[in-house]
Amino acid sequence: ALLEGVLDTPAAPQDSFDDDPLRMLRAARFVAQLGFEVAPRVRAAIIEMADQIDRITAERVRAELDKLIGADHPIDGINLMCDTGLAQRVLPEVPAMKLEIDEHHQHKDVYQHSLTVLQQAIDQEEGDADLVLRWAALLHDIGKPDTKRNEPAGGVSFHHHEVVGAKMVRKRMRALKYPKAFTEEVARLVFLHLRFHGYGKGQWTDSAVRRYVTDADDLLERLHKLVRADCTTRNKRRAAALRSTYDELEERIAALREQEDLARVRPDLDGNAIMELLGLPPGPQVGKAWKYLKDLRLDRGPMTRDEAEAALREWWATQN
Template sequence: MIRTYGPESELSPYEVQAAGYALRFRCETRAGTREVSIGTQSPDHTVQWTTLARCRLNDLGLVTPSLEGAPDGDVLRLKRAVGAGASASQSHRQATGRGEARGREQQPRTADPRSLETAGPAHDEPADPRAQAARAALPPIVDDLLHRFTTAGLSLTLAGASVRQALEGRVGHELDFVTDSDVRRTRQILHGWGDDIRFQRDDAPDVVSLRKQWDGDTYTLRINARTAPTRHRPSGSRRAEHEKALEAYLRRRDFTIDAMALGLSRVTLTDPFGGLQDLERRVLRTPRAPTAAIVNDPPLMLRVVRCAARLGFEPAPELRDAMSATARRVTEVPVEQVREELTALLLSTRPATGLRLLVDTGLAEHVLPELPALRFESAGHHRHKDIYEHTLTVLDQAIALETEGPDLTLRWAALLHDIGTPRTRRTGRNGQVTFHHHEVVGAKMARKRLRALACPEQLIADVVRLVELHLRFHGYLDEKWTDPAVRRYVRDAGPLLDRLHKLIRADCTTRDRRKAHALARAYDSLEERIERLAVEDAREAARPDLNGHQIMEILGIRPGAELGRAYEYMRNLHIEKGPMNFETARDALLEWRARRDR
């Protein structure tokens, strides 16, 4: 028999695998008409929806167009087997029995028919290159750790994001494992081998974490162990418990691409939720129904945004829809966690990608409302400029100007530099739109938003200052600045001058090449003046507090070697002790002369 499930019901991977498919249903009201849709879920967990009117009934039950078109040997073959009398639960028990009779292997049985298995030397099955390449990409520390567990008669499986990184050929220094040992035994195995061994318990299973120095690198290893066995537990149930713990661990991962496990002794890739296919498609999908996953864990929505920006993956349509439908629940996330997620987003390789997703799903309305507020057009004689798109472009251009790695202060300033435009927008009689003093208003808004996110005070002060000053340069274009005006510009920027240079250059997003070149030349000119004045000011600062005429008058000497020595002494004294008034400088010179005469 084939059961029918709701659109968000969670299914064990074995249920769909054993039956060959599952049917889902949903009811919707469109234009006042109630419509029933039927979805055909295949073993890889994809669902193809159709209307009930397009389905038909036969001796096997409800048949959808997807099942009609499935080739023999695929879903339709499995459907016929089910119709011949094998129920989903019977097929599951048979599959489990066959799995237990396959041998006494330590590695978990793969739950998905697309799971990869690489045989050892005694088998003739061809080795899957992806699994082997992932195993070969692991650092030697993994082999040493594996040896300790296999010597104790236990298994060790790489799991989670570490598997994805290994499949991509870029293993990091944080590795996650699952073992069939309990916590006590795991700690005994690791005793004397790892550094700073810690025990933490979230829900289940228990986690033993440690740091280990290896070949000059520091690794953080997390081993997920099962709970301690009951006193009367049958000895043959350890494998079943390990499989259950592995599946539970993988189901709790945020995304299917991180819900895979790589066997280490006998190389196997366990992929119960289709993570390998999602990795190839560069799609973010949740192992559980997305709405249920978000309801149970609202911060997941922010992690989706962060991972989309960091990895460049696209959320699956059902995940994006679930985020939009439950966006308000992001208000349940502690503000410190929101800040950390936004920080990670801004420091990622593609922050604009994540910010677009944040806005499009409605999350930004609750955590960064100033950003979607920029989605309007300012018209000037029918010439439009989207401030929202301009802001994201400025952010990208500021990142391109970074020279010493990601600069969080610069990126926040680029993101918030124009948030004062909606409040200062005015339309004149001639239809011209202006945003007078939006930098002043924007600075106040930036301070309020960053404080609401509990950001560090120094970061807030620096971002606010950059927002205040980002339009100052336009005064240089309108009128020729005097040297004192340039010095005031430098003084007001202080240690933020280099960031201000980058922000102002990034703020030029005009498509008019002539105008863009003119702005660039003007700012080149300003930077050259700043450098020239800095050299002159440094030279002036190095001059002694007494000039040559004053030295000759005080010492009663004429130009010559004696004047040169006195001048050099006063210059060095100025450098060492700083500026002095005339009387102090005169006394110091006379004291120097007296020492020379003794």
């Protein structure tokens, strides 16, 4: 069967899966790694026994999911998981994206769109599989089913689906026992993936561009890839316009970086200098002053020490 690209179990699949239910997920992982199909009897056994995966620890499930999503054909593995009911047990937010589409409220199928975005993100990888990027691409729209509204004019809206989606990512990844830092990176990309659409035809001020860079921080390169991957329109003119607008945003980021080292968007005075200048003991007031200076720095760009001190004194005078 291997020569025909079909995966089967040596004995009856039910016996094999009863022995270790993780083998069902492993079948999906092999599909993702090899691009094979599973034998009909294996598929039938997974459908029949999908709930047995609940016997497996979250850590073992997570390890298989990472191997699956990091493979060469992850979409085939994800489709098998969703078609057999496995995903509904271990990653229910993914099959939940298969929204019913009625003729009056046309919109793209969120599930298929997400798989396309995953593939387009993979196509931009340089070198090894980037699991943070791949998970963010797959999950970026999981907030849509919970925020879907049919509008009176016949459209569909998903207000704040990125906020809801980021919360759902944290909840699912915690349940799968992902490390906190990894979970946060995926959730932050999901939270930020829509921000670019406020850019319009380049209306952002330098201040808004600085905030985009600062909020993305060390995830900026991945955010660039995710936003570009998220364009799945078949309208060639629209796709080209989106690409060139994003090119322009990247050029503006590069130009601003040359003018000022954006990695150093830190207030021009540190906590000690703030305490000394305002005669403050350590405490929440120092943090408030630091945040004020950071926001000012994002809005105005670099300041000299004298300018920063003058601005801080002026602000402090209004605080009491």
